[in-house]
Each structure stands twice: as structure tokens, then as C-alpha cells.
Amino acid sequence: MLIDKTYRSSFWGANGFDNLKNYMKQSNDFIKNLSGLLQERSEAELNFSKNLSKISKKLSRYCSTELTIYEAWGMSASEMEQEAEAHKNVSIAINDIYKQMKELDEMFAKNRKPHEDLVTKTNKDLKRMRCDEKDRSKEAFNCHKDYEKARDTVQRADKIQKLDGKAQFADNEYKKTCLKLEEARQAYETAVFNGCHELQKLDEIRISKMKDMLTAYNNSISSVIPVVNQSSDKIRESIGKVNATKDMNAVVELKGTMCNKPEQVLITFYAENSHNLADNERRRFLLQGHLSSLQSDATTTVKALEGIKKTMDVFKRDNFKNEDAYNQARHGYWQCHAKLEMLEASQYKISRALAELDCSAKPVSEYEKYIEKSGERGHEIWFLRKPYPPDYPGTVPERLLPQKSCDDYDDEFGK
Amino acid sequence: MLIDKTYRSSFWGANGFDNLKNYMKQSNDFIKNLSGLLQERSEAELNFSKNLSKISKKLSRYCSTELTIYEAWGMSASEMEQEAEAHKNVSIAINDIYKQMKELDEMFAKNRKPHEDLVTKTNKDLKRMRCDEKDRSKEAFNCHKDYEKARDTVQRADKIQKLDGKAQFADNEYKKTCLKLEEARQAYETAVFNGCHELQKLDEIRISKMKDMLTAYNNSISSVIPVVNQSSDKIRESIGKVNATKDMNAVVELKGTMCNKPEQVLITFYAENSHNLADNERRRFLLQGHLSSLQSDATTTVKALEGIKKTMDVFKRDNFKNEDAYNQARHGYWQCHAKLEMLEASQYKISRALAELDCSAKPVSEYEKYIEKSGERGHEIWFLRKPYPPDYPGTVPERLLPQKSCDDYDDEFGK
Structure with missing residues (x-):
């Protein structure tokens, strides 16, 4: 160096x-x-x-x-x-x-x-x-x-x-x-x-x-x-x-239960059961009374449904500006509708008992297949277990809103 | 979503x-x-x-x-x-x-x-x-x-x-x-x-x-x-x-002392000082004795120097293969040379005293300017303070090696 x-x-x-x-x-x-x-x-x-x-x-x-x-x-x-x-x-x-x-x-x-x-x-x-x-x-x-x-x-x-x-x-x-x-x-x-x-x-x-x-x-x-x-x-x-949609779908897939199948308790009167003590005359009298009472309830409910329908139409004309209010109304519609079905299914059950009493033809109803029985003998509980459609609550039941298809509603909301 | x-x-x-x-x-x-x-x-x-x-x-x-x-x-x-x-x-x-x-x-x-x-x-x-x-x-x-x-x-x-x-x-x-x-x-x-x-x-x-x-x-x-x-x-x-050379130069710059100026104590006899008791006859007798004794020492030293010179020549013929041994010999040469200078300067001091005694002309010497005195009166200490050359020990004193220039030695070693 x-x-x-x-x-x-x-x-x-x-x-x-x-x-x-x-x-x-x-x-x-x-x-x-x-x-x-x-x-x-x-x-x-x-x-x-x-x-x-x-x-x-x-x-x-x-x-x-x-x-x-x-x-x-x-x-x-x-x-x-x-x-x-x-x-x-x-x-x-x-x-x-x-x-x-x-x-x-x-x-x-x-x-x-x-x-x-x-x-x-x-x-x-x-x-x-x-x-x-x-x-x-x-x-x-x-x-x-x-x-x-x-x-x-x-x-x-x-x-x-x-x-x-x-x-x-x-x-x-x-x-x-x-x-x-x-x-x-x-x-x-x-x-x-x-x-x-x-x-x-x-x-x-x-x-x-x-x-x-x-x-x-x-x-x-x-x-x-x-x-x-x-x-x-x-x-x-x-x-x-990271994909929130994918994760939430996976959560639904892994932990989700089946689609909603509400368990509605139907109204079941003493007179409906032929094994009970009352004679035919008395049973017929009672059942006809129940039928007319329920019919009156159903009529009121249909009117309520029509009221909600009008409210929803207002939202529709407003181009669904108030989405939350519209959704709430739709949910109310579904609730009212469920009550109506509960009343109608109960009515059907009474009609069925009356037909049996008069030995006439058994009435036909769409509810027939959803009605299930449980509970002890003499105090049976009748349920209506009619599942909601898979796209619930995207659509509302057809009978009052035939002018709009389910698919249209799907596109607008609920998904 | x-x-x-x-x-x-x-x-x-x-x-x-x-x-x-x-x-x-x-x-x-x-x-x-x-x-x-x-x-x-x-x-x-x-x-x-x-x-x-x-x-x-x-x-x-x-x-x-x-x-x-x-x-x-x-x-x-x-x-x-x-x-x-x-x-x-x-x-x-x-x-x-x-x-x-x-x-x-x-x-x-x-x-x-x-x-x-x-x-x-x-x-x-x-x-x-x-x-x-x-x-x-x-x-x-x-x-x-x-x-x-x-x-x-x-x-x-x-x-x-x-x-x-x-x-x-x-x-x-x-x-x-x-x-x-x-x-x-x-x-x-x-x-x-x-x-x-x-x-x-x-x-x-x-x-x-x-x-x-x-x-x-x-x-x-x-x-x-x-x-x-x-x-x-x-x-x-x-x-x-990072530069080791630069650092080491800086260390030399910051902390280095001056080049070597050896402090050689010269031999100072009683007879040299004219203030001492001895008469001229006695002093002349003593000084001549010292001079011849120192001459004999110097001659021995010169012979030793020639011996070292020969050793160095051998290394030189070997193309300086054994660098360490050559450097050692060179250092020995310097030491021997320093001893010779100390003897010569002491001799000069005695010659000077003799000349003073005989009232003859003061002798001339290259050592004159390097000789310094200190110590109490009557017991003065004489020093030879002749600095080494700045490239010491790269060169050796010229008087015995005139055939090689200092620069040649510099190129070979010591730096």
C-alpha cells in the first residue's frame, strides 16, 4: 500500500x-x-x-x-x-x-x-x-x-x-x-x-x-x-x-336454512271435530256461525290489502323514490296476505267439516296440501305450512297484482 | 350488491x-x-x-x-x-x-x-x-x-x-x-x-x-x-x-510528530572544559589520549559498517528476495552509522578543545550545527541532534553507498 x-x-x-x-x-x-x-x-x-x-x-x-x-x-x-x-x-x-x-x-x-x-x-x-x-x-x-x-x-x-x-x-x-x-x-x-x-x-x-x-x-x-x-x-x-358477495353467498350456503315456511296456527273450533259430543244440528249451527264470522274477518283483511296495494302504487308512480317505505309497505302486504290465508285455510277447514256433516262432496282448496295436524287427540292443533316463494319478498302474491310479473319486481328490488 | x-x-x-x-x-x-x-x-x-x-x-x-x-x-x-x-x-x-x-x-x-x-x-x-x-x-x-x-x-x-x-x-x-x-x-x-x-x-x-x-x-x-x-x-x-491509505495519511497528519531527530548524548570528558582545574599540559595529554581512543572505536565501527554493507549487497544480488532480512540489515546499518556519528561528533568536540588550548584555528565539521549543550555548569551534557532525512530509513547514508541514489532505494522499499 x-x-x-x-x-x-x-x-x-x-x-x-x-x-x-x-x-x-x-x-x-x-x-x-x-x-x-x-x-x-x-x-x-x-x-x-x-x-x-x-x-x-x-x-x-x-x-x-x-x-x-x-x-x-x-x-x-x-x-x-x-x-x-x-x-x-x-x-x-x-x-x-x-x-x-x-x-x-x-x-x-x-x-x-x-x-x-x-x-x-x-x-x-x-x-x-x-x-x-x-x-x-x-x-x-x-x-x-x-x-x-x-x-x-x-x-x-x-x-x-x-x-x-x-x-x-x-x-x-x-x-x-x-x-x-x-x-x-x-x-x-x-x-x-x-x-x-x-x-x-x-x-x-x-x-x-x-x-x-x-x-x-x-x-x-x-x-x-x-x-x-x-x-x-x-x-x-x-x-x-376478497369478494364480499362470494363470502356472503358462502355463509348462506354453509349456514343458511331452507326458504321460509311459516308455521301458522289455524283456528280450530270444538264443533269441527265429529268425535265431540254435540249433535249434528248443534254442530251445523255452530260451524255456519264460525264460517260467517271468519268470512267477515276475511273481507276486512281483503280491504286492508287493497289499501296497501294503493299505497304501493303511489310509490310505484314515484318511481320507487322512497325505497324503504315501499319495501315496508310490501312487507305489510305480505303480512296481511298471510293473515288472509290463515283465515281462508281456517274457513276451508270448517267447510270441510260441514260437507262431512252433510255427506256432500268434500270442497277443493289450494290450502289442502299445506294443512298439517299435530297435538293430543281431542285438542289437535292444525297448522298451515305453506312455504313462501324462493324469491320472497321480491314479489307479492299474484292475485291482486296480475299486471306485473314477478321478474319485473326482481329487477327493481329485493336482491 | x-x-x-x-x-x-x-x-x-x-x-x-x-x-x-x-x-x-x-x-x-x-x-x-x-x-x-x-x-x-x-x-x-x-x-x-x-x-x-x-x-x-x-x-x-x-x-x-x-x-x-x-x-x-x-x-x-x-x-x-x-x-x-x-x-x-x-x-x-x-x-x-x-x-x-x-x-x-x-x-x-x-x-x-x-x-x-x-x-x-x-x-x-x-x-x-x-x-x-x-x-x-x-x-x-x-x-x-x-x-x-x-x-x-x-x-x-x-x-x-x-x-x-x-x-x-x-x-x-x-x-x-x-x-x-x-x-x-x-x-x-x-x-x-x-x-x-x-x-x-x-x-x-x-x-x-x-x-x-x-x-x-x-x-x-x-x-x-x-x-x-x-x-x-x-x-x-x-x-x-472507505480508503485505508487516506485514513492512515490523516492519522499521520493529525497525530504524527516531526521527523525523527535522535537525541544522542556525546562523550564529554573532564579535560575538555578549560574552566576545570587541570593545567594545559595535563589537558593536552588527556585530550590526545581520548582522541586516539575514540579514533580506534570509530575505525572498528567503520569496519562493522562495511560488513553490513556487504550483507546488503548479497540481498541486492538476490534481487531483494528476503525483504525482511534486507530491511533489518538496513536498519542495523543506520544504527551503526548513528554510533559512528556519535563517536565522530565527540571526536570533533575534543579536537575543538585542543585547538582552543593551542590557540590554533578552530576545526571545521558538519556536526558543528547539530551539537547542543544543556545541564548544570561544570557538568554540561552535550547532545548531537542531527535529524534523520525525511525519507528515513528508505535511503542509507551516502558516504558508503555512493553508487545508488536515494530515489532508487525509495522505489524499492520503505514506502
Whole structure:
């Protein structure tokens, strides 16, 4: 690699290596801190994934019904599981990067140490040698001073010679110490020189690895994009299939009962039953009375029906503007009509009893086949069970509205 | 809307409305459960967002240094904040859907109730009227039986007439009850009819709203995609800018010290200082001795230098195959050279003292300008502070290797 100035040519002097050492320590701290944050991010992803998965599972349970709206929300449940899986994979990938970052942290710390330690040690040696040099210098000076003093005070020649020897010996010792000091200085310089070089190599590896790890990190974060994208498409597709009509038809299909078959209780008098105590004369008298009373009720009811019919015609002329009121009127019409049928069927039952009494021909009625009996003997209950037409209440009974076909009404309302 | 069969034409009879009621209850439960899950998802998003934001803030703090590798990781920090923001927005959006879903839940429950209650009430009324009808029928029958019994046992005519009146009155009361029963049946039928119709409308609204909410949900989930996509691009761009050379140059620029200026302690003898006690004769004698001793050391050092030079030549002939060994040799050469300079500068200092003593011309030396003095008087310390060349250790001192230019060495190594 090409840098303008190498670390070994740039970090010198009293503070140089300390500066570099501080920078390396900061770099090491950065790695350590980053690895901690990667672990946190990995945990955040895993936590998020677990939450999504939990929600997805519950949602799936709620969406087991086979209706399009349930299926669409069910799709969002299974896609949430995909999303959970994607975030789990991110968590795993980042955890791997965290481990690599931790290894880098340890490698970096381990490889810095011997170089830094050697610089510290040789620096200490150098300082000790500087003290040594000073001591030896003073010693030599003192020896020379002793020699000069002895010469001044005219001492014995052998003593002076001895002091001269001592001074020259001290000079020599001092020179040796100076050379050793230069050696110590060089050892320190070498330690700094090599240390800077090795720390530079280490720093270069660090930057390169941290760059690679950032690339891996970025790739893992963005790996959720295609998953969420695909999920979103699938959910959108499911939403497109949501069809309220289809669902409501399915509900009718699955849970609906048969078409309406009202259970109307018919009026059943004592005189109708030939097993009862009354004699024929009395029964005939009573039945004829009942018949005329019911006829009067039926006539009133027909009039009411005609009244409702007129109201409906008004709505019709208004082009069915007030739809609700029209529907209500139509429903009233049906109710009135049902009452009329109940009266007519009851009348028929009485006529039938009268015919039996007179041994004349049994009367014919459309109600005959819908009349059913139940209950205990002597207190039978007679029902009229005439089903409504399948398009009820789209049409109204024909007998009073022959001018309009059922189909016309179907087109207008009720569906 | 068009469904094949309306709810009001499909849910009849004993179980019909109950079926629909159950279905509506299940639908209501679905809404309620779904709203709970939306709340959970909103919380999961918020939680994830908070975690990301927390990590991002810490990461930002660690990335304040202006080096490309820090800037790239710093970009991942600020993009993590964007990601956090995106998930926070998802949380808010889903929380809104949760609120809508809760409103739908309440609306649905509130609107179902009156219809269901009315069906329950009219059904109860109908049952009570059926009992009434039965009671009245029995009463009428008993009146007729009493009448017949009186006739059989030949009782008084006025008593018989009274019983006849009672029987006919009972028949009439019974008939009225039957008509009331038919009314009660119709009220029940109407309640079911209208109830089914209203519940169908409600169900249609529910499906439509749940569909809309799923669309909103899907949109909010996928709103993170463009954010993560853009973040990923920005991080990738930052990674592209990571440049180890640039970073290491910046470190040198910011933290580097000046080029190496070794502090060599020179050998300083007692005899050098004219202020010391020794007479000229003694000083001259001592200085000449030191000079010759240092000359001998210098000669040894020069020989060592030549030895190292030969080793280096061997590596050179090998085309610098063993780069590390060559670099080591070169460093050794520098060390040896520094020692030589220290000896030569010390020698110069002694020559200078001798010249002063003899009052002859001061000798000339390249070391002159690099020699500095410090320390207390009488015990001065002399330093040689001759800076290394800026391209140290790329070149080796010229005097022994004149055949190669500095630039050649630069090209080969050391940078």
C-alpha cells in the first residue's frame, strides 16, 4: 500500500509513540464498542422476529375459516411469518459479524501489546542508562578533581600516580557507559521504529476488515427487502381476491336454512271435530256461525290489502323514490296476505267439516296440501305450512297484482 | 350488491336466525382478535424502532472521528435512525388501523344488538301466545262440554241457554287469541326478516372495511422497503469511499510528530572544559589520549559498517528476495552509522578543545550545527541532534553507498 508518510517515519520523539498508542487504543475501543452494538442489533432483530412470529401464529389460528376476507388476512399471517424468518436471518447474519468483530478486537489487542510493551521497556532502560551516564560522568570528574588537588598540595608521587590512574580508568568507564547509552537509545529507537511499522500493518488490516464487515452488515440489513416486497405482493394479490358477495353467498350456503315456511296456527273450533259430543244440528249451527264470522274477518283483511296495494302504487308512480317505505309497505302486504290465508285455510277447514256433516262432496282448496295436524287427540292443533316463494319478498302474491310479473319486481328490488 | 340469496331469504325456522347470530358473533370476535393483534404488531414495531434508535445514537457517538472508516460506520448509524423512523411510522400507521378496527368492533357489536334482541323478544312473545292459544282452546272446549252435559241431563232451559252463550263467547275469545297469535308470529317473522337484512348490510360493511384495513396494513408494512433500500444505497456509497491509505495519511497528519531527530548524548570528558582545574599540559595529554581512543572505536565501527554493507549487497544480488532480512540489515546499518556519528561528533568536540588550548584555528565539521549543550555548569551534557532525512530509513547514508541514489532505494522499499 502507498501512504504518503509511513507510521514509522511519523511517530517519533517524546510524544510520537504515545500519540500512536492512543490512536490504536481508540481504534481498539471502536472495534469493541461496535461489536457490542452489533450484538444489540442482532438481539433487536431476533426479538422483533419472535414478536412477529408470535403474532403470526395467533393470526393464523383466527383465519382458519374459508372465506376470502379470512383468507386474505390469513395470507398476511403467513407472510408475517416470512417477515419473522427474514429478521431472524438478519439476526443470525449480524451475530456472525459480531463474532468476527469480537475476534478482530481480540486479535488487535493481542498484537498491539508486545510492540507497545517493548517500547515501554526500552524507554525505561534508556532512562536508567541516562542516569548511569550522569553518575559515571560525575565520578570521572571527581577523580580528576582529586588528582588536581593532590598535585596542588604537593603530595607523594606514587599517590598522585595512583589518582591519575584512577581518573583515566574512570574516564574509560564513563566512555563505555556513553556507548552503552547510545546502544540503549538505539534499542528504544528500534522498538519505536518496528512498533510503528507493525501497528501500521495492524491498522491497515483493521480498516480493511471493518470495511468488509460493514459490507456484510449492509447486505444482511437489506436482505429483508425482497422478502417484504414479495410478501406485500402476495397480500395485495389476496386482497384482490376478497369478494364480499362470494363470502356472503358462502355463509348462506354453509349456514343458511331452507326458504321460509311459516308455521301458522289455524283456528280450530270444538264443533269441527265429529268425535265431540254435540249433535249434528248443534254442530251445523255452530260451524255456519264460525264460517260467517271468519268470512267477515276475511273481507276486512281483503280491504286492508287493497289499501296497501294503493299505497304501493303511489310509490310505484314515484318511481320507487322512497325505497324503504315501499319495501315496508310490501312487507305489510305480505303480512296481511298471510293473515288472509290463515283465515281462508281456517274457513276451508270448517267447510270441510260441514260437507262431512252433510255427506256432500268434500270442497277443493289450494290450502289442502299445506294443512298439517299435530297435538293430543281431542285438542289437535292444525297448522298451515305453506312455504313462501324462493324469491320472497321480491314479489307479492299474484292475485291482486296480475299486471306485473314477478321478474319485473326482481329487477327493481329485493336482491 | 348482488348475492345469490339474501340473508333474509336464507335464515329462517328454529335454527336459522341462531345460525346467523352465531356467524355474526364469530365475525365480531374476529374483528376484536384482529384489533388486538394489530395493537401487538404496532407495539412490536415501536419496540424495534426504539431499539434501533438507541443503537444508532450510541453508534453515532462512536463514529465522530473524521476518518473514512468511521464515516462509513457513521453513515450506517444515521441510516439506522432512518430505519428506526420508518418502523416508528409503521407503528403509528398500524396503531391507526388498530383504532379503526376497534371502532368497527364496537360499531358491529352495537348495531347487531337491537336486531338480535328484537328477535329474542318477539320469539318469547310468540311462545307465550302459543300457550295462550292452547289455554283458550281448552277453555272453549270445556264450555262446549259443559253445555252438552247440561243438555243430556235435561236441565233448566235458562241454564242451558246461559251455557250456550258462555260456549259461543269462549269460541269468540279463542278466535281472537288465534288472530293475536298470528300477529305475534308475524311480528317474530318481521323481526327475523328485518334482522337478517340489517345483519347482511352490517356484514357487507364489515368485509369491505376489513379489506380496506388490510390494504392499509399492507401499505404500511411495505413502506419500510424504499427507506431500507435508500439506506442500503447510501451505506454502500459510504463503503465505496472507505480508503485505508487516506485514513492512515490523516492519522499521520493529525497525530504524527516531526521527523525523527535522535537525541544522542556525546562523550564529554573532564579535560575538555578549560574552566576545570587541570593545567594545559595535563589537558593536552588527556585530550590526545581520548582522541586516539575514540579514533580506534570509530575505525572498528567503520569496519562493522562495511560488513553490513556487504550483507546488503548479497540481498541486492538476490534481487531483494528476503525483504525482511534486507530491511533489518538496513536498519542495523543506520544504527551503526548513528554510533559512528556519535563517536565522530565527540571526536570533533575534543579536537575543538585542543585547538582552543593551542590557540590554533578552530576545526571545521558538519556536526558543528547539530551539537547542543544543556545541564548544570561544570557538568554540561552535550547532545548531537542531527535529524534523520525525511525519507528515513528508505535511503542509507551516502558516504558508503555512493553508487545508488536515494530515489532508487525509495522505489524499492520503505514506502
